Amino acid sequence: MAKDMCEVTCIHEDRVSRVKEQIIDQPFSAVATMYKLLADQNRLQIAYALLLEEELCVCDIANIIGATTATTSHHLRQLHKTGIATYRKEGKLVYYSLVDHHIKQLIQQAFSHMKEHPTYAI
Structure with a gap:
């Protein structure tokens, strides 16, 4: 038998019982969707750029991530559609910006965590 079982x-x-009561009404699907969107490297770079600069136009973002404006617009539309960007x-x-401080904190904490725990890097 495995040591971790x-x-x-x-x-x-x-x-x-206590945990079941607390998780029953949580929006797991929506949170998973948000993480899936941020799991794409281009969209994460876009979100991080918008964290560093409150607001950027599509052309500037395309230049920052080294993509076409069409590709960048596609990623931005996905971020907007799910409520991450406006x-x-x-x-x-x-001009795009991140929706609120929660998204900003999420991104900041992820990068802060990676600095403290670089072993996650693949």
Whole structure:
């Protein structure tokens, strides 16, 4: 038997009941979708760029990540569609920004964590 598995089945009913009550109404699907979007390197770079600079136009973001404006717009639309980013139009330019401080904190904490625990890097 593997060292990382219980050798017998033992259910701690009080703990199981307590946790089940707390997780039943959590938006797991939405959170998983958010993480899937940020798991793409281009979209994560875009989000990180928007963390560093409050607002950037599509052309600037494309230049920063080294992609075409079409590819960049595609990624930005996905970030917008799921509520991670928002945009405003000014004349012929479209400026994007992150929606709120929660997304900013999430990204900051992930990069901070990687600095402390570089073993996750593949």
